[in-house]
Amino acid sequence: MKFWVVAAALLAAAPALAANDCILDDCSDQGPPRERAAPRDEGAAYRPRGTTPSGDFDFYLxxxxxSPSFCANGGAQKSRRQCAPGANPGFVVHGLWQQYARGYPPACDGSDLPYSVASGLGDLYPDPGLARHEWRAHGACSGKSPQNYFADVRAARDAVTIPAELRAPREDLYVSPLDIQRAFIAANPRLRPGMMAVTCQRGALQEARICLSKDLRDFVACPDVVRRGCRSQSIVVPAGR
Incomplete structure (x- = not known):
């Protein structure tokens, strides 16, 4: 079935919006400022000395x-394993990032990922180099140990259902970013408009970015993330090669 037909069906099946729902790029943070509690700093040993832990954040992204877009835009030179012919992994974890309601913590510059942890992440990241990078740039300053940070990454990945029509398309799809969001909403009943964004690069799907609570039990509204989403009317979702 052509994706535009599936997308039309998903649009019809998507839940109706309530008056107070967050509508894509027209969202606002109406809650009052909150005092931030001091986070437990179990990752202190893995963080550069003098660096403030970013366990103080509002939600996860x-x-x-x-993957096919990444590989088509120079990724094959960075990750031969991910972009090997026939690999066709579809959506893969890029990262789990700490976010503020407005803005985000600065990138970390943490210590290397212990081999004992890295060796167990083969089913989570498409390339071990990406896992090491994500730990140094985000995990080491999360306020958590490597084991607990990557347990969060795994839990976040498992909390999101990939729409069936986007798991391994056999041909290129031409859709709008809104079609992709609607597909994710239909596949994840608690996900609502204003809780995710689709990004694009060079006219192609780049990423799906989904906002989750700190305990990873709920999807949350994230206006700043949504505002940075793709604004193209139509993009290509390249099939794996």
Whole structure:
């Protein structure tokens, strides 16, 4: 079935919006400022001395990269394993990032990921180099140990259902970013408009970015993330090669 037909069906099946729902790029944070509690700093041993832990954050952003686009735009030189002919992994974990309601913590510059942890992440990241990078740039300053940070990444990945029509398309799809969001909403009943964004690069799907609570039990509204989403009317979702 052509994706535009599936997308039309998903649009019809998507839940109706309530008056107070967050509508894509027209969202606002109406809650009062909150005092931040001091986070437990179990990751202190893995963080550069003098660096403030970013365990003080509001929500997580799970970034799922569309692997065929990554490989077509220079990724094959960075990750031969991910971009090997026939690999066709579809959506893969790029990262789990700490976010503020407005803005985000600065990138970390943490210590290397212990081999004992890295060796167990083969089913989570498409390339071990990406896992090491994500730990140094985000995990080491999360306020958590490597084991607990990557347990969060795994839980976040498992909390999101990939729409069936986007798991391994056999041909290129031409859709709008809104079609992709509607597909995710239909596949994840608690996900609502204003809780995710689709990004694009060079006219192609780049990532699906989904906002999750700190305990990873709920999807949350994230206006700043939504505002940075793709504004193209139509993009290509390249099939794996």
């Amino acid at each position: 799970l970034s799922l990269s569309w």
